[in-house]
Amino acid sequence: MELVIVTGMSGAGKSVAVNAMEDLGFFCVDNLPPQFLLQFAQLSIGTKGKNDRIALVVDARSKNVFTSLNEEINLLDENKIRYKLLFLDASDEVLLNRYKETRRKHPLMDSELTSLEKAIDLERTSFETIRSRADYILDTTFLSSQKLKKEVNNLFSVEGNHRMQIKTVSFGYKYGIPNDADLVFDLRYLPNPYYVPELREKTGLQDEVFHYVMETEQAESLFLKLIDLIEYLIPLYTEEGKSQLVIAYGCTGGKHRSVSFARRTAEYLKEKGFPAVTQHRDIERV
Structure with a gap:
């Protein structure tokens, strides 16, 4: 089984990346609560042959992601479940512009945190440990959707070499x-x-x-x-x-x-x- 955990900054292009992975034959689950990572991986191993390529998206939409994702990844390691961690990033300025263009609400914004700039800053700080553990980091600051898809294809194409x-x-x-x-x-x-x-x-x-x-x-x-x-x-x-x-x-x-x-x-x-x-x-x- 090929398991990829997809995470990163909100607005950095995870949806585009996951769409590209679906085109490559991955079974993708979006917005998975981090506490289900181990259970989902174990279940997938038990049904080998049906979905051998799996991508799980875990991000700030799960409010407890910052405290639990790192712990859940440790559990994968303890259970000797192999995975790759893909982290998508972009500059703060680009993330701000993307949110302003789409007029969508950042997942960390609520009645207490009303500033988009502060929400992005909080998310970046909270993701530092996870980012440092990533196998792949894709900086989408200057990437169009088409170029991001190409980068994902380069990383996960079945024809690609599995060496570094x-x-x-x-x-x-x-x-x-x-x-x-x-x-x-x-x-x-x-x-x-x-x-x-x-x-x-x-x-x-x-x-x-x-x-x-x-x-x-x-x-x-x-x-x-x-x-x-x-x-x-x-x-x-x-x-x-x-x-x-x-x-x-x-x-x-x-x-x-x-x-x-x-x-x-x-x-x-x-x-x-x-x-x-x-x-x-x-x-x-x-």
Whole structure:
């Protein structure tokens, strides 16, 4: 049985993620009270063959989630029930905007807590322990619904390799560092194609920019050192039981240098047999 517990910040995209998991063949239960986690998992094991892929959504709609979810996950561990924990996150600003756009009420708001900002802050603080235990963290701050579905497919597709997934991410520092990054490398000191008129409007996905960035002595030397470090760390993360390693490369705007390095790193790792995927977070931003 493949059991995935889906949780995270309200408004971060859990509904979209679960819809994508249903499309992948998961039997999904939304808004499950945390105290039923162990019972549901044991029942599912007893009926193996009917629903071998199960996703259970537990979030702030269950008022006691913060005090009981961690305890229930400990019970799963004690009973040697294998699971993966998927946590969806987004920046406070984006969560605020999403709630204002939909005009929905945050699940923690009541007669005593009437501020949306304070509700989000309380939820984030209360989720710190659970977030730290997550096998997968998806930061949806800059993801459209379609891109979020793609990320979920990358994680849970039955055709996917069940080894630790490695994701290389390009981003622009002007838009902030990705919340889910494990390793962050700053490339802003490398020669910038933005100042070459014929390359300015292109990206690192195009060979002219890619070669301009990667064929400098600085970039080649840096890439070899970083790959050496990454290859050293991969078995250590694997031994720790980590399910996903996110390697983020940042430049100023997230279109040229970071895209080139994320692209080359993923290509290199795939050639070495690692399950690597790429996300260019800010490549389409104006």
